[in-house]
Amino acid sequence: MPITEDITHTFKHSWEDISLASWKKYPSENRPDVLSVDLIDRHFDPETGILTSTRLVIMQDKLPRFLQSVFGANKCICVEYSTVDPIAKTMTLRSQNISYQNVVKIEESCVYTVNSENPGWTDLKQEAIVHAYPFGVANSIEKFLANKFVTNAPIGRQIMENTVLRVEEDNILRKTCSMLMKETRDCAANFEKRFDTFKENLTLKVKETENELSEFYNDCKRASSEWTKERMNEVEQFLDEKFDTLFINVPSMENILQKQ
Numbered sequence: 001m002p003i004t005e006d007i008t009h010t011f012k013h014s015w016e017d018i019s020l021a022s023w024k025k026y027p028s029e030n031r032p033d034v035l036s037v038d039l040i041d042r043h044f045d046p047e048t049g050i051l052t053s054t055r056l057v058i059m060q061d062k063l064p065r066f067l068q069s070v071f072g073a074n075k076c077i078c079v080e081y082s083t084v085d086p087i088a089k090t091m092t093l094r095s096q097n098i099s100y101q102n103v104v105k106i107e108e109s110c111v112y113t114v115n116s117e118n119p120g121w122t123d124l125k126q127e128a129i130v131h132a133y134p135f136g137v138a139n140s141i142e143k144f145l146a147n148k149f150v151t152n153a154p155i156g157r158q159i160m161e162n163t164v165l166r167v168e169e170d171n172i173l174r175k176t177c178s179m180l181m182k183e184t185r186d187c188a189a190n191f192e193k194r195f196d197t198f199k200e201n202l203t204l205k206v207k208e209t210e211n212e213l214s215e216f217y218n219d220c221k222r223a224s225s226e227w228t229k230e231r232m233n234e235v236e237q238f239l240d241e242k243f244d245t246l247f248i249n250v251p252s253m254e255n256i257l258q259k260q
Contacts, residue, residue, distance in 0.1 A: 002142065003129070003130045003131075003143065004127065004130075005128045005130075005146050005149055006125070006127050007125075007153050008123070008125050008126070009123075010115055010122070011121060011123075011157075011160065011164070012120075012121050013122060013161075013164045013168075014120050014121075015089045015112065015113070015122045017164050017168060017171075018091075019084055019112060020167050021163040022091065022093070022112070022163075024166070025156075025159050025160060025163050028159045028162075030159050033059050033060055033061040034057065034059055035059060036056075036057070037055055037057050037080075038056045048085075049085070049086050050083060050086075050087075051084040051086075052082065054079060054082075055079070055080045056077065056079060057079070057080055058076070058077055058078075060076070064144065066140065067137075070134060076099050077097070078097045078098065078099075079096060079098055080093055080094070089113065090113050091112040093110040093111075094108070095108045102133065103132065103141070104141055104142075105129075105130075105132075106128065106129070106131075107128070108126070108127070108129075108149070109126070109127045110125070111125045113125075128149040130142045130145045130146050130149070132145075
């Protein structure tokens, strides 16, 4: 008769973090028996937002001697079907072995939902159904695999806790980087704005200076055109006299000494 095991647990983490961490749990050094987890199919419904996927899980574990002759090679291949509903905030994982199906059938399910009392927490309900077929050892196989499920459950929860911490750290780092990038963009935009203002002011100042120089040039041009020839001669004579006084008719050093 099949053996059923049920386990419940509440994670003190949000459903969003738990659902994201579930994709990053493996590989883990805490579960070396899980050799690989590979995504083989995925579908996203844009209307409902529901994501469905299929993963292939390969496991290898030590078996007791009395089961080695039954299973032979100790590698087991399982298929996991998952459904993630972000609207209802429900994630369901269902897995079943595809190897040794003539010996045993193992069905496992994990359902993650938002805690009814605290929306920041997540409830997990696990269930495993083990049904073995070999006559005489079926009960022993079922008990062994059911106990294995119960033993691995807290290890899996601890792996989830560790993974959630990494996810939260990644989120903090991502938010910090996003904030720094925003501040950098804001600073660059502010500098660009200030530079544009400076450029506009400088252009205006240059234009004003050009106008002042142009007006000064025109004033000089008008003034020079208004001078008569007699006025030009008077100015020239005045400058010549001043030049002679300053540079030509200068007393010699000998005369200056004699006067002393």
